[in-house]
Amino acid sequence: MNKENLPRIVGFLCTWCSYTGADLAGTSRMKIPPTIKVIRVMCSGRIDPLFVLKAYLRGADGIMMMGCHPGDCHYQKGNYNARRRYVMLQSIFKTLGLDEDRISLWWVSASEAPRYAQVTNEFSEKIKQMGSNPLREEIFL
């Protein structure tokens, strides 16, 4: 496949669950799409909406926020905060008619390597269908 046509997805993974899960998927030799660029954060609660916005405005085709399942957060409540921020971000995007589908949140635990492989593949496929982020061509932001 032409490298230019591959979607570019930024993933923010919490270090305790999702990053470990991703690691396990790798060591288990599961097929993971080459489209996702992982940024490790200490907790999904650390994902400032501004990170997501910046990635989106700089032309990322998709953004995946990942964290521990509700109730399993290493810091007790970080993922609950992340969930609210995600919902608020989605609401803002919907109201303004921006591409809210390019931003997603997933709970992936440290043992859920198959789930990690599945959601990244699915999301990557979905973004491929959607085409590239129109903001990538937009110069004057």
Add this chain to the structure above:
Amino acid sequence: MPKALKINKSVDEGIKELLEFLIQNEKIKGVFTLKKMNDEGAVSYSLITDLDELKEAVPLYPFMPVNAGKVLSAFSLQAATKERVAAVLRPCELRAFVELVKRVQGSLENILLISLTCGGVYTLKSLNNGNLAKQLPQYWEAVKKAEIDPDIRVTCRSCENFIPHLADMTVAAVGKKDIDNECVILLNSQKGEDFALNAPGSAITEEMETADTEKLKKLRVEQKEKLFDDFDKNGVGTKAFIKTFAACLGCHACSHACPICFCTLCDFDSKSCEYQPLSFVSELSQKGGLKVPPGNIFFHLGRMTHMAVSCISCGMCSDVCPVNIPVATVFTRVGDSLQKVLDYIPGRDVEEAVPSGTYKEEEFAEVGEQ
């Protein structure tokens, strides 16, 4: 039915008489209110302790030079004010103040909150258009009839929260045909009643919400729906959003005027959002051009994630925008949808937590589980 005070003077004089009484009887040390600054109609929020200076006060003047919530927070920031102060402010300013108190940026203690059923305010630009002498009677005529003055701020025209939530006293203005001769001040709380003890005027009972306020509310809701419909038709989509903010200078006046934007060091003024020479180079290497100064869209979207959920739709941001971007319309629209999603009304209750700083375990259970 709440108790009320009826003073047989015009509303402007009546409220001043009450303030004078409060100062004279040492119930309060001073008043925080609008004061005339010159004969052309310029006003400024002022703290007044001197009775002579109080004569120059214009508490109900339909201008908002700065959102009073922001100023009240500034002088009750560290602790409650040492001396008791009465503050006359509009419902949206009161809501802004409550939002700031929730964010530990002020204290409600020792402040007697006097508000009014609000007919809106004019844009600050109309101070210079020379029409003021003509406009003011038109404004009060509209207030008496419980109608919308077409010249008030866009956000005021579509504001349905013109009845204050948490005021101790409320000056009844909307729909009061006789405001030139009588001033009705509702006492909404025990604190309000205590302060009004032995005050001039006669005690009556009066409803806060009347047929007239209902009528105005209906008109305002209609305007709001129209405003939102227009926005949803024309302002939606990436292209439209960029177009709306195309003229933005990046002066950040909207955030400086915003009562909810309280951060001493704004993220967008900080080093983290500063463009280093190398950032220009790296962005230019990917794109064929770059807006300078960059990052205006990021600023507006980012500010939205920070404060839109608490947006009280006062309209200061649109008013101070030097290039007339309808900032307040966009933020009101986004704020409204956020507030619906999170079931939140800014400034309704001091005890209610700010939505961006709290969560419920059981909410949005479907998110992230697909």
